[in-house]
Amino acid sequence: MIIIKEEQSAEAVKETASMRWKSITRNLGISFMGAIFTGFIFGLLLRLVMGIIAFFFPHMASGFHFSGTLMIVILGIAVTLANSIIYTIVFQTSRISLIRKGFYFGLLSLIIFGTPLFLSNPNNELFGPQAPLGISLFSALFFIWAFLLVWSIERITKWMEQSNGRLKLAYISFAILVIPAAVMLFNMFLEIFYEMIPAIIENFSR
DSSP: OHHHHHHHHHHHHHHHHHHHHHHHHHHHHHHHHHHHHHHHHHHHHHHHHHHHHHHHSGGGOOOOOHHHHHHHHHHHHHHHHHHHHHHHHHTTTOOSOHHHHHHHHHHHHIIIIIHHHHHHOGGGOSSSTTHHHHHHHHHHHHHHHHHHHHHHHHHHHHHHTTOGGGHHHHHHHHHHHHHHHHHHHHHHHHHIIIIIHHHHHHHHTO
16 A cells, blocks of 8 residues: 555656646747747847937947848847746746736846946947936836737737647747757856956956
8 A cells, every 4th residue: 555655656746747847848938939029129129229329429320231230130039038038937927917027027137137238338338428328228128128028928828828739839949949048048147257247347447
């Protein structure tokens, strides 16, 4: 009898672990799908912000180039894919409202990634007379991007729940995008520790 109970307990543990793994892969797959759309919009908005800054500060203008815009859009998608992992782990299963999710995720992203970016002053483009406008626009963009990602994931989740067959798309999305997203996230943290933080120290030690 004891052996039977132990076997049943082991099977229950395996089943629970399997269900958790399926839930994680499904949620990440859905987040990646939302990140593709959000990242595309984020890239375009990022280009718009750069254009606004260049309009008010012409000396910073580099002109419009399709290839440059394309690279910004690709970067926007890559960054959003990476950050969707953080969102999925921290916020996706939370029962708080979508507005609060978007605000908290935007704030967290701004603190983790925005603050080092601003203080490191890449290419000497954020310090100076353009700083108030540039930092304000980029900070606002973090929150717009966060709300858009939360909304996209929520819409896709509801669409997926209408049919079990659609859930296969989430697993396919996970299989294709999990490695690129994880690599991008890892590289983003490497950049913070090995490039941005040394640049911040140098900026404030002058």
